[in-house]
Amino acid sequence: MANTKAIPFNSTPLRGWSFKQGNRSSDAEWLEAGDPPTEVHRDLERHGKAPDYRQDLNELAVRWIGDETWTYRTTFRRPEESQEGLGVKAVLSFEGLDTFASVYLNDELVLASDNMFVQHRVEVTLKAENELEIVFESARLKGLELVKRHPEHRFIVHQTEISRGPVRKAQYHWGWDWGPIIMTCGPTKPITLETYTCRLQGLRVLYELSVDLKRVEGRVQVECEGVEGELYVEMVNNQTGKVEWSTTELQQVSSPTGGATSLYEAPFTLKDDVQLWWPRGYGPQSLYTVNAIARSGHHILHSLTQTTGFRHVELVQTPDSHGQSFYFRLNHVDVFVGGSCWIPLDNDPSRHHPADSSSPSSSSYADWIRLAAEGNQTMVRVWGGGVYEPAAFYAAADALGVLVWQDFLFACANYPAHPAYLASVEREARQNVRRLRHHPSIVVWAGNNEDYQIVERYGLQYDADGDDKTNPEKWLETDFPARYIYEHLLPNVIESETDGVPYHPSSPFGDGKSTVLKVDPTIGDVHQWNVWHGTMEPYQKLPEMGGRFVSEFGMEAYPHLDTLEKCITREEDRYPGSMAMDFRNKAIGHSRRLVSYVAENFRLRQDLEGFAHLTHVMQADAVGGAYQAWRRQWGTKGHRKCGGVLVWQLNDCWPTVSWAVVDYYGVPKPAYYAIKRAMQPIAVGVQRRFRDWTVKPADGALWQRDTSHVDMRSLWEDDVRFDAWVSGNGQEGLCMGKLTVKFISVKTGKQVAEPIEKVGISSQTNECIQLINDARVHIPGKKQDSREPYDPSKSDPFVIYAALHANDGQLISSDCSWPDPIKYLDFSADRAVNIAYSEDKSTAVMTADKPVKGFVFSEVAELAGPLSDNGFDIMPGEKFEIRTTSGFPMDRLKWRYLDMEE
Template sequence: MTITKPAYMTLSGWEFKACKDEHWLPAAVPGCVHTDLLRNGKIEDPFYGTNEKRLQWIDKEDWEYRTSFAASPEQLSRANVELVFDGLDTYADVTLNGQPILSADNMFRSWRADVKELLQEENTLRVRFRSPIQEDLPKLRALGYALPAANDQSEAGGLGDEKVSVFARKAPYHYGWDWGPRFVTSGIWKDVRLESWSGIRIRDFHIRQDQVTAEAARLTALVEVETDEAWSGELRVSAEGRQWSRDVRLEAGSHTVQLAAELESPRLWWSRGLGAQELTDFRAELVSGGDVHAQETVTTGLRSAKLVRQKDAHGTSFYIELNGVPVFCKGANHIPNDSFVTEVTYERYRHEVASAAEANMNMLRVWGGGIYEHDDFYRLCDEYGILVWQDFMFACSMYPGDEAFLASVRSEAEENVKRLRRHPSVVLWCGNNEMDTAWSHYDENAGWGWKKKYSPELREKIWRDYEAIFHEILPETIRALSPETDYWPSSPMREVTGDANQHATSSSPDGDIHYWGVWHNVEPFSNYKVHIGRFMSEYGFQSFPEEKTVETYAAEEDMALVSEVMLSHQKNGRGNMLIKEYMDQYLSEPKDFRSFLYMSQVLQGEAMKTAIEAHRRRMGFTMGSLYWQMNDCWPVASWAGMDYLGRWKALQYYAKRSFRDVMLSLDENDGKVEIHGVSDLQVPLTGTLELRLLDFQGNVLRQWPASVTLAANAAGHLKSLAREEVLEGADPASVVLTARFEGSEGTTDLKEHYFLPVKDLRLEEPGVRITRRTEGEQVLFTLEADRLAKQVWLSSEAEGHFTDNFFDLLPGSPVTVAFRKRSDGGEPFAAGDPGSMQVRSMYDFIKSSAGAQEADRQAEEQAL
């Protein structure tokens, strides 16, 4: 047998045009039509102003890409030559030298074509993309009825009310969502390459983790081999200085060879906060006659991860157990970082994942309306210890069940499960987002009202199609390809019992919960403390990005809550008015629109603090808190804690404090102030708890010291004080209760509790002073105040974030922060100088204080 090392050639030099046009333009691959049009100056910035509306014609057109390439004599001589498309978006016909080689219909999988007989010294490759809208409209008409698609904004494209997104295996959010624009893309969104080889090669290498403990890891190496002739030799697998081998005899064709392996005292992979993110390299080699004929390596983390659902006194548990340790999952829901996914760089992925780790998170949920993310995203989660809850890409819709569609789903699932199973961060697969609860098959009085639109016969058919995907194809794929990973059919969902399930409510005793009473139903923030389930996988509150980001899409004349531009960058119906309604309840009136931007962020942070800490106080019953959402796909008012440009909103800082591994939480109910302690650490902590009542000038009115113990990996009640006992006649509008924990293991935390909403506090000009000093490359800022400075906001010229921000600054309690500059070098954040900066607090943004400042200015002028 002749053995030659496989050769890979990435194709470049692409051009594109609308099929109806004659003139070709340069194209970027990976890329899409929208970004190529923008780079060629054919359209304006899709994100600016109301340009989104003017670009809806693009998805009604057919588009074509082409390139030419030379094949070397060596490539032409190989026994096997394939063209490989890692990703085509979405309906594409491909020809090589004028001959058709494949037709694609699924964005979420790769495509291969044997081109050995067609390849020439000089070659022309063309990819013709059919409009996803024009392609799927006939499917809708042939079906005879519309399937529910809650966030499909097809009407934005000028086609009426037709909902066609459900027919395309394409990123659902491209059709519009209540935080994202409608840009239905087409294009070559991943690499294209020519693969040539002869003899034998390894197509896939996976280390199945059959049983992993601190004592030993029992593993099975699964090596997918392809050979064009009979082959005999030895399979060798090595790692950590150990080697395992077996003899192999193969006929021509594809085979999966298994080899058992065991490592004693393995280096375990842990999530952030629980231990090191140890990664292990494995190498597979096919050896014959002393020569290595094929080899492959894979890096993974050795760990045991499972979803624990056991009956208990409350119902059924729902938590991730990692290496035998129950993990309280802290984090957020991840959406694609851009409407045009090929614009997301490695640095942008790293910035998001590193920001999650900096904010004390340990989980991101990859939501089912986006994409199966780039390998970089999962590698970064592996490195930073961020657990991944991975949805399959189905959301807020019901889907067809014809044979071709189901076959496409099966291929998509198999490829993505195989691709992602090597990542220790991926600990749970979920079938879809909100479809079980929306349809609510077994409860006629629940759901989103979808069933009422259909006859009983159609209801049964739609549900059978649902079950074929989410209760058959997807779990079967997981069991076959990644049996060590658990599967959950839908989020949210309650217990699955036989052929029935119970509807997920906002306080279910089992399953996971999406609670949206606060926001959509305009319920008070206090309801976050009432509606708590076993795992809170979605809840959220909106805010605007900071003014510097808003200025990237709006001109000065657009700076108004109900301007056309501001409404076009708010995709949630009444969103802007909801923010204002809640602001009227909890905060003072902002003095202008730019102040409104700041106060919306504070409002969002306060809402999410209330929710997160309520969940963490119930640790044991509740074992997960993932707010909606981590990031944005364009500059917009949304639920994100980090805006499109990666700038931390107030929420990101609030989350960092509320997700601390050791945290105090103060909560007032029925005339009592309760002090709770939460610890994610695996050892108990002893320490001192000091409670102090201060006025806004920093005077200590009374204090209550105590010795306390925090149990390991648990939440507990530390102390209770009667409101009247604390105040003793003090003005509740002018005092604050502080709680400070100083514990063993170097742990500390500080929390404040106010007795009235912020709008009712007597805020005065705080007299903030800032001192700057340099320690090595680090620039430190110490802030002090004469009177309470509420929600101090440090804004910087340079891109980055401060180690703390949007905090309360009390007289006599200076706060020192450092600036973390965003970096595209070896580290995501580096010590650096923020450049010019501003220090402002709530007092600077409220209308009443603005009037007071103006009165003071006029008085000074009169005095002079």
């Protein structure tokens, strides 16, 4: 119905901000600030009041900032339409304040916030001229106050200080084993002034797909606040641009707030082969746009737009011969998930917020998700110690078909559950689930990251099958009250606020009886950290250390040299083990662990470039081998031993040495390409039986077996056994072709045994097919007599090289398996890599006459995108062609391989 006083909805960003140290009464100097989104470290850097903490040891020089109070202010005029008596509402909208914020409008306190993840809207009365001030108190100091205020709770945190436990702020700001301690504060998301007589919110599509997936039925809901106008809703097929459904006949269902906001809904039906949303590699990413419009006559008062997709998702957890399964099924198709874990892009997330015109813009999220997709990754897991990412992140995942595992934001701690904290958590959860629920890419919500590990390690009260399992209120009386959050509050939020999205209590979580400390490979998801952490097993053992779904594992590596030189500015600090390098690696025991793993497998290099290259090769071997082996365990329908693997981690939040497979500047490490090769639509794998050379064997085959700790049999390889297989995904996993397995001498490049050929191979869609199982390689005349001194001339270690060709001769996939450890191999014979560049330098073709291990182009950020491949091995008789599409000439890239002559 028309209203002569009705005006269109208007949202105006508030600009012209300044900031100062201290509270409102402080006499400190006011300095110009960036417009929100911004934060105090960035603003201090602009004025030369703080150094760039990404460089050298500068993190130490900015820690004081997090212990201070900071005040931001701006002034603005009252909009003409919000004059008194016109019935127009004026609302200050704060998308996010970090974290303890007191907001004053014209000297009156209008908002007190203590949760970084919550949005606030405050209806206000304006003057002609208005002053807005926001006082941000130290989250660290406030956290310490809250710990003292709640002596009834046993605060336990891993990773730095206990003060993070009671504070609803991004937990990694307190520092982690891959990131610095940077305690941010400020208006880190947009602040706007809204004026309106009518406002729409809560647009939601609830739906069910028919069993045959050809028909969808559901309801569209929208909340309307203010003037009673006409509501119009339409649904547009993004692929065709056609309006598939529209209506003005929405029924008022309820008035949720009991005030001026009413809920309206209308039923809809789409039939005739509705277009489904699929993950990448399994079908198209079909999307629909829903538009809701409030009109008064011919005037549009407000409109909302939301993009969604129709898909059916299941987290399949059923008993089987291996225990209980754990894998995803979308649109009735089983999907093996290979991807990575995601941390925030920066210690200050506002640097990448789409609303920040000075940031890399929203395209940065699209670029990162595209990087994952181009690396054949099908999932990213948003880790619980970070943030709920901006809409641009999830929209990119929707568009590119990358699945999202979303943790709620709890990590590695025993969190409290007193009433005020629970209320804040529930508000946070409902707001963010409502904001994100329309994204078809989100296929699971998990309650936390590794909090049940705390329960195990510290013996907190938890009985998964106890008498109180149906009485959540009782859990609040234990020393693990957060169970109430993970097993009652959050699943109820998911059930009421989403439609058919699975909930998982934690990552990892099995039956509630074993998680990280007692990895149970038969149930749930696992974090496998007995490589690097824990017992520090050889990474070659990873294939046998998996589970039903491996949601974390990894191996550290340096970034490329170009990245190191950007953050280590002094030439004299650019060597492995310098103070600046050690400071930059936050992992516990990193100096011992990284060097131990490198020295155990390779001949050590002391120069920075050479040592960095060794870490690249090692990380790629560890990660790539694990992906291949665990994808192999995908098996066949009804026998899904492993449902997926997510490496820790995809990205970094600052330039550093870490487990990331892509560095802070978006430059991939060789491990990124190892994942890409392992996750090809059709991928061949070959793996020799691993013999752990670092331990004393139990049998009598080892000379001096009572004193030696090295199994020298790894040198002469008189009993090599290997497997070969081919894996395919749901859409492109069917091929016909030939498998060839060659046994190539590391010394000479010649074949040391007759190759094996299998023709007429037919791989099945979405299955792993075993081609060779436990085959033995016999090398004539090369058996070493263990009763005689070791004779290198009688040892001829060889690479097992497997290549899968299509019937037309085209190479589909290849893989190779080297003897372990690499450091025992003799690379002294002349071996050279020949490189031929195309005329425009966009392509390089590599050949070699002997096996080459770990050929790596040293990539730079200026490449503006990944190469087609990197960090690969070169076999005699094969050509390896690498391309770039950015226009950066490849002959400007440095390159090296293992034991290359300088």
